[in-house]
Amino acid sequence: MRQPTYSKFRSEAISARVRSASSSRLWESMIAMGRLCDLDGDDTWRLVILDCIVPCFRSLSAKISRDFQVEREEIRSAMVASALEVWVGTSAGVPPCHVRDRMVKAAFEVAFRYCNAATSSAYSMDGEGLFFEPEIPAQVSALKASSIIDVNSIRDVDVAEQIRVERLGALFQGAGCFDTVRGFHDELRAGRRSGSVSRARKSSGLSRSLISDSNLYYYASDLYPSYIGLREAAVVMGIAESAAHRLIRAGQFPFPVARAGRSYKVSVRALMHFKDIPDAIVHVDDIENGSLHAGGSAR
Known part of the structure; x- marks a missing residue:
């Protein structure tokens, strides 16, 4: 059976997250592979997971950069770093089906903090x-x-x-x-x-x-x-x-x-x-x- 190209695999992974990562067997398998590679000191699958998550950071980081005059790469780097922290912090005790959602949530939180630092709001967090x-x-x-x-x-x-x-x-x-x-x-x-x-x-x-x-x-x-x-x-x-x-x-x-x-x-x-x-x-x-x-x- 012919294996899919990486670009096709990546497109399927990005599409799967829209349907909800918690119900995606593909994402569960990706997370499990990432954990196994981590045990061997190999970060290949961790980078694959990041590569499939980062596209959902683009529109938000671009919007914040445009509206609040913050460097887009600075925001995106902070989002990636936050996602990686969650990856490390969920290495034990967290089911694979929840890891991606937590990584994205943490990344979005970091991005929103850039907004909060740049403008005052009448609403409390x-x-x-x-x-x-x-x-x-x-x-x-x-x-x-x-x-x-x-x-x-x-x-x-x-x-x-x-x-x-x-x-x-x-x-x-x-x-x-x-x-x-x-x-x-x-x-x-x-x-x-x-x-x-x-x-x-x-x-x-x-x-x-x-x-x-x-x-x-x-x-x-x-x-x-x-x-x-x-x-x-x-x-x-x-x-x-x-x-x-x-x-x-x-x-x-x-x-x-x-x-x-x-x-x-x-x-x-x-x-x-x-x-x-x-x-x-x-x-x-x-x-x-x-x-x-x-x-x-x-x-």
Whole structure:
């Protein structure tokens, strides 16, 4: 049987990633061959894998270079270096079907950081600010003092949890959306909401949950819409909406999107996962306390 030429093999590999690398046996075989070659000190297949991944970096690196006056090769080199770091870091404990997606995700993250460094955004990328960075009113100045505390340095898990979630409640208040949050809490207290609430309490492992009503715990993402528009998602990712459209057309968008008429919608949970935004387990009292402090009230 005649073996395919490298150019044909490469074209098939690039096409396979558009259909999703996790379901592509070709990519699983390529990753497995790369691992075997690594054991022999041979980087041939690692270079083949990179050669088949790099094409999906081109449109994004070109867009960022054009819009933010950054050298294209500098961006692309950083993306390749990040992908290689993931290759090394996933040599054990990660199934071959997930390696390529993680390499691409890391490369895109590096590219987006170039955007974030070049422009200020009204949207926050961290685990507390989530998708907005509201203007904090003057009344929050007292609460801001708690931000000096490094939550990760607090040994009492329950205290750390409370401070972290109160900050999130303050952000909701500052964004002017706490009425929606309060309505959600009312439904929880009335027993009209269920599902992730009990699972969140059980998976939290917090001793405090043993004495608190399990129905008053939930995941922060329960407060968010299931989907947002591509424009809003692009802002969170740090790219222009037009660039996001081009990535989708080229099959290079880093996670699935859904059609909504003539436009696209993006899963909020998928976006959070891509940006490594933790889906925090929160308690209604902590959220409300943070909001009350931010509003200048005392409970």
